[in-house]
Amino acid sequence: MTVWFFPTMGVGVIGVMVGGVCLMSQRKSLFGALLSMEVFTLGIYVMIFSLVYFQGWLSSVCLIFLAFGVCEAALGLSVLVSLVRSMGSDYVGGLVLGHI
Template identity: 90%
Template structure:
């Protein structure tokens, strides 16, 4: 049964992503990377459940498509922020230095 190790790796990925996201205070790029680690961990868990239960495998593709859309939106926000402000520091967003 390879179901439990696959879900375990997904849970570890989710926890690492959450810890990185909570500890990220300086750059938006680091926060986006930690959100991608979180998304990949959830994807691994969903993939393990789908393969073990024999559900419809298009669920994995739909979730992966949403993850790619989230990454594209985050990257576009990062590029527009760097173009308007000149850096990707989160502190500039909080203080409102636009």
């Protein structure tokens, strides 16, 4: 049973690293930053799921974390839609604090 723990945890770690690198490299588009944060969240979810599944802990932790991830995605999408409606694009360079 522990044979599958390390590859599953490795997939989560790779997801977190890819999400972090993409988040740091996104400088223009807010949509790209939101997508990279979702990859980051999914990587953390895979890591939590592997710990919960292989250690036999309480499985509701995964559902709670997934619910927070969905709420974060909905909030980010609403901010993105509001930004596109007010500014006309999702480019971060076009944002000026005094303009909004």
